[in-house]
Amino acid sequence: MAALMLSRHSPWRVSYVATRCLSSAPLPAQKLDGSTDTGDIKRPSQSLLVDPLKHPDYFCMNELLSIEDMFKARVHLGHKKKVRNRFMTNYIYGTRLGMDVIDLNATKPLLRRALNFTAHVAYRGGIIMFMTRRAEFIASVEKAALDVKEYAHCRYWRGGTLTNRTRFDYRLPDLVIFLQTQNFAASPHRAIIECSKFMIPTSGVVDTNCDPRLISFPVPANDDTPSSVHYLLSLYKIAIWRGKQARKLALDQMEEREKTKKVEEVQTSEKLEKTATKSVGGSGNVPDKPQKKKPTFIQKKGSK
Amino acid sequence: MAATREVALLVGQIHKHKPLIRCSLIIQKYCMCTGSQQPQLTHREVQRSGGIVTNKYGEPLAVELVLPKPSLKNYCADFEEELKQHEIKYAHQLAQYKKARGHLQNIIGLKQMSTLNRNRSLKNLFPSGLFEPKARPMFRKPFLKPIRSSVRTDGRPSHYLFYTSKPRYYEVMNAIALKLEHIQRYEEFMVSQGISKPSSEAMMSWADGGRPMTLKTFQKKCGHISTQDYLRFVLLLQKTVVQPYSYIHRDWINQFRRFFDRTRPPKDKKEPKIHVDEKGRQYSVAEGKKKTSLARVKLFVKGTGEVTVNGKPMVAYFPKALDREQLLSPLDVTKKLTTTDVEAEAILGGHRSQARAIRIALSKCLTVFVSEEEREMLRLAGLFKRDSRIRERKKPGQKKARKKHTWKRR
Structure with missing residues (x-):
């Protein structure tokens, strides 16, 4: 069932956006370090090495997800049946007392995928922006953005914030996370259109009355209940935090490696010098030659 | 296993x-x-x-998990190039601008020119018959703007609410909202403990006469914001202040409020000076207003109760008793009806408003010669207060300001 869901939910735009975002850094398994020569390093087994971009859950977000937790956070509760968006039918388990119930088995892989992508963006130093238009969640969402040192825009959205900017000395966000994809008028948030114009990938919580096709990485879940929103927000936070930690670690290691490389270079150059002097041996004419030349040059100058 | x-x-x-x-x-x-x-x-x-x-x-x-080599190039490469291009373009435009400015100054023969002078000289040099001012030749600074310092070199804005375009304002709003949430949670906790209300001492401490800070001081804090945004701030602040347990963040919230110091005496208003005329009589002069009429009063302290208005005796000028009562009320309050002389001048307006204007001027004159208690009596009687009501204009489609034409079903 889950496999079916996944295969069904792969509109062309999702895959296209995903590849476009990460296409600038295709890292084949053979050149993990960016260096061309990897022959001297022995690995335990080649089969264990994974292309991080192809890996389904690179930052191990799946270990945080459990259907029980989601159920407790009331992620499964949807809207009334009559406001259902027909593209959400795939993610709906059934209807009880006129209310739609979201299929958490369908939510879980999609949530994992969204979190994985978020962590990857954070790992590469991308700008992530949180969005919501619900007054009750603004404070917590903005605080979450501050906590993970990312950005938030939960206030009035001026048309053209992304598309019609006057200054060009700052970057636009590389990923936009919607905690609610709809605005007050129960229509899609205007930022979604602007994001799609710039091919900025979006990830968002889609309730049963939302259109999942508009979002690159949708997560079918309840976006009205505080417990559900805070649960999902904390997961996004962890994903960003993990990505950033990994980045920090990797950058530190790169620095160390560069240092050791320099030391090695110095050592090898010293060795080379030593061997050179040894090989030259007693014939010390080479360093004397420039000394002889210099005074002649000065004399010429002086004579003029 | x-x-x-x-x-x-x-x-x-x-x-x-x-x-x-x-x-x-x-x-x-x-x-x-x-x-x-x-x-x-x-x-x-x-x-x-x-x-x-x-x-x-x-x-x-x-x-x-073998992580790939992280590099800012993944996301920043294009941006860095853009930034470089931008810098080059801006430098080029700026150089052109300076060069042109130099040429213009040479032609005119002035070393330093204001923008206004520059535009004027341009008008003379390149006369244009075009109607639209924007279409005429003009001299202006480069279109591009220099790179802002609030953004780091990798293009990441320094403020977490940068994209909202009013980051400092929304930062304050977010901070207050978080405090409000905390206060409400605290209240819930106290209610669950069985305490429905805080002690009256803590509650009463809010009756301190504090008000939200003014728009100007708020703009100093948050940059330029509209009055609409300021009103939102005021609403949010008042909501937090009104909470029964708001005293737990009192000091923090008070940084957004202003207080009137009641112990400080009020600023001394301009009091009329005491003059002495040729005959050695002491007198003071003051002005008063009501509607459109203006009045100027000369009050002699020692006199016989003579009151003249525009050179005429009061009884002749104000035939109505009500006007006379109005006029003399300050003297009546201070019981100086028979011991003072008054010379009043009044222009514009009707007799009633003139009498009122003279009344205000008269009580102002009296302040110099009466004790503190009597002055307080005058104040309490409302004799210093200028009546701010003015005539309301006539509306089209109506007979007068409010009066309508007679309505008739046809």
Whole structure:
């Protein structure tokens, strides 16, 4: 069932956006370090090495997800049946007392995928922006953005914030996370259109009355209940935090490696010098030659 | 059991070769799922992931996470180039601008010119008959703007609410909202403890006469914001202040409020001076207003109760008793009806408003010659207060300001 869901939910735009975002850094398994020569390093087994971009859950977000937790956070509760968006039918388990119930088995892989992508963006130093238009969640969402040192825009959205900017000395966000994809008028948030114009990938919580096709990485879940929103927000936070930690670690290691490389270079150059002097041996004419030349040059100058 | 042993073996193997493996090495035991649950990864996904050791559900058991080389180039390469291009363009435009400015100054023969002068001289040099001012030749600074310092070199804005375009304002709003949430949670906690209200002492401390800070001071704090945004701030602040447990963040909230110091005496208003005329009589002069009429009063302290208005005796000028009463009320309050002389001048307006204007001027004159208590009496009687009501204009479609034409069903 889950496999079916996944295969069904792969509109062309999702895959296209995903590849476009990460296409600038295709890292084949053979050149993990960016260096061309990897022959001297022995690995335990080649089969264990994974292309991080192809890996389904690179930052191990799946270990945080459990259907029980989601159920407790009331992620499964949807809207009334009559406001259902027909593209959400795939993610709906059934209807009880006129209310739609979201299929958490369908939510879980999609949530994992969204979190994985978020962590990857954070790992590469991308700008992530949180969005919501619900007054009750603004404070917590903005605080979450501050906590993970990312950005938030939960206030009035001026048309053209992304598309019609006057200054060009700052970057636009590389990923936009919607905690609610709809605005007050129960229509899609205007930022979604602007994001799609710039091919900025979006990830968002889609309730049963939302259109999942508009979002690159949708997560079918309840976006009205505080417990559900805070649960999902904390997961996004962890994903960003993990990505950033990994980045920090990797950058530190790169620095160390560069240092050791320099030391090695110095050592090898010293060795080379030593061997050179040894090989030259007693014939010390080479360093004397420039000394002889210099005074002649000065004399010429002086004579003029 | 077999699966776990396999994992353990793998873990050991990887640990042995740890120094050889590049970047960070994180080993995770993946997806511990029982047979009854669904597999969390599809078989195809596992296949794509490159032959990881899997269990019978097709899930990877141990994964070595070899992270790719992180570089800002992934996201910043294009941006850095753009920024460089922008800098080059801006420098070019600025150089052109300066060069043109120099030429213009040479032509005119002035070393320094204001923008206004520059535009004027341009008008003379390149006369244009075009109607639209924007279409005429003009001299202006480069279109491009220099790079802002609030953004770091990698293009990441320094403020977390940068994209809202009013980051400092929304930062304050967010901070207040968080405090409000905390106060409300605290109240819930106290109610659950069985305490419905805080002690009256704590509650009363809010009756301190504090008000939200003014728009101007708020703009100093948050940059330029509209009055609409300021009103939102005021509403939010008042909402927090009104909370019964708001005193827990009193000091923090008070930084957004202003207080009137009641112990400080009020600023001395301009009091009329005491003059002495040729005959050695002491007098003071003051002015008063009511509607459109203006009045100027000369009050002699020692007199016989003579009151003249515009050179005429009061009885002749104000035939109505009500006007006279109005006029003399300050003297009546201070009981100086028969011991003072008054010379008043009044212009514009009707007799009633003139009498009122003289009344105000008269009580102002009196302040110099009466005691503090009597002055307070005058104040309490409302004799210093200028009546701010003025005539309301006539409306079209109506007979007068408010009066309507007679309505008739036809």
